[in-house]
Amino acid sequence: MSSSHWTAADMPALDGRTVIVTGANSGVGFGTATAFARAGAHTVLAVRDPDRGAEAARRIGGSNEVRRIDLADLASVRAFAESWEGDIAILVNNAGVAMVPESRTADGFEMQFGTNHLGHFALTNLLLPHITDRVVTLSSGLHRAGGIDFDDLDFAKSGYNPVKAYARAKLANLLFTFELERRLRRAGSAVRSMAAHPGYAATELGTRDRNKYLVALVHLAGRFLAQTPEQAALPTLFAATQDLPGASYVGPDGRGELHGRPTLVGRSTKAVDVATAEKLWTVSEELTAVRFGPV
Numbered sequence: 001m002s003s004s005h006w007t008a009a010d011m012p013a014l015d016g017r018t019v020i021v022t023g024a025n026s027g028v029g030f031g032t033a034t035a036f037a038r039a040g041a042h043t044v045l046a047v048r049d050p051d052r053g054a055e056a057a058r059r060i061g062g063s064n065e066v067r068r069i070d071l072a073d074l075a076s077v078r079a080f081a082e083s084w085e086g087d088i089a090i091l092v093n094n095a096g097v098a099m100v101p102e103s104r105t106a107d108g109f110e111m112q113f114g115t116n117h118l119g120h121f122a123l124t125n126l127l128l129p130h131i132t133d134r135v136v137t138l139s140s141g142l143h144r145a146g147g148i149d150f151d152d153l154d155f156a157k158s159g160y161n162p163v164k165a166y167a168r169a170k171l172a173n174l175l176f177t178f179e180l181e182r183r184l185r186r187a188g189s190a191v192r193s194m195a196a197h198p199g200y201a202a203t204e205l206g207t208r209d210r211n212k213y214l215v216a217l218v219h220l221a222g223r224f225l226a227q228t229p230e231q232a233a234l235p236t237l238f239a240a241t242q243d244l245p246g247a248s249y250v251g252p253d254g255r256g257e258l259h260g261r262p263t264l265v266g267r268s269t270k271a272v273d274v275a276t277a278e279k280l281w282t283v284s285e286e287l288t289a290v291r292f293g294p295v
Contacts, residue, residue: 006261008035008234011241015040018088019240020127022046022071022120023095025056028138028198031229032092032236037062039241041089046080048095071095071119073106074288081126088130090240093120093137096169099162102155109287110154112165117172121284124180128293134192135180136239139173139249141197141257144268146171148276150283172280174249174271179281181247182274183292192246194239195267199252199259200225201232227252227259238262 014036024033024045033056037043042063047053053066067083070076096116105114124135146167152158155165174195181193226232235250239262244250249267254260270276285291 006234006238008038008230008237011035011039011237013040014089014241016042017090017133018042018044018086019090019092020044020046020088021092021094022069022123025049025052027229028201028232028236029092029094030056030060031231031233032094033064034060034230035233035237036090036240037064046095069123070106071123072097072111072115074119074122075106077119077122078126081123084127084130086130087132088127089133091124091127091131091135092236092240093124093135093173094236095120096138099166101162102160107287110160110165112162112169113153113172116166116169117176118284118288120173121176122288122290124176125290125293128191131191133190134194134240135177136194136196136236137173137177138236139177139195139197139267140166140170141199141251142167143170143174143271147270148172148175148280150279153283171268171271174267175273175277175280176284177249178247178272179277182277183281185246192244194244194246194248194250196235196239196250196262197257197265198232198235199227199254199257201227201229231259235262 019036019041021029021033023029025047033043033045037060045053045057045066046069048070050066050068057064057066069080097112100111103111105111177193177195184191239250249265250262251257251265252260253263257265
């Protein structure tokens with residue numbers, strides 16, 4: 001199911017519908033939020049830095065608002081969810097950190113797993129009673145290099161490696177998408193759980209605390225090789241608005257899934273392993289103290 005000419009202009013009108021995009025102040029999240037606002041949605045920029053969020057909201061225009069959330073702090077996630085009133089048509093779990101030096105979330109989890117997976121796991125389940133259409137969670141082609149070691153989720157035994165930690169978190173995102181869809185179907189819900197990956201995008205992701213010369217080289221390569229945030233947002237927008245089966249995974253249709261128009265893409269067998277998905281869900285509930293909510 002490929003759409004070689006599909007663009008954000010092909011999205012349906014979203015007037016009167018509310019969409020939440022985490023990490024919407026920059027990069028792919030900014031491109032995603034901009035497209036939703038142009039389609040008429042009331043777009044909520046869920047961001048860690050309200051000042052940067054306000055500047056992004058000004059540039060996006062349309063009907064929008066900024067709300068603070070720190071996905072690396074479960075108290076912040078709970079506060080965001082507890083303050084919410086009204087329906088949410090679409091939740092986009094976009095925010096994340098990539099290949100950062102070893103560090104911990106406010107709750108003591110390895111930063112990449114804690115932010116990219118556990119933060120969004122908790123947010124989704126806490127907001128689920130309000131969601132009416134779908135949840136889109138961002139992953140990465142690097143999920144194929146990931147593995148879930150339940151006896152060493154924080155790399156305390158094996159030693160921290162930023163690339164392995166990122167790959168694990170992105171695999172967890174796909175396992176979460178898969179298991180959420182299974183639970184929604186069993187509950188008889190109309191909500192669908194989807195996944196997407198942007199391909200190669202010119203963003204700041206993965207450059208925090210890096211050598212300035214390496215960052216400059218990455219940015220130079222990005223100028224010639226990477227997609228713009230608007231282009232990289234297309235898989236997310238396609239997954240969020242097109243009539244696709246639940247648990248669909250959307251990425252670019254170009255070589256290596258680095259560039260191109262949105263299409264359904266494959267994933268590793270690890271990403272659809274039922275036993276691993278179920279265990280990850282159970283462990284995530286224990287770590288976050290958040291359960292699968294009523295829908």
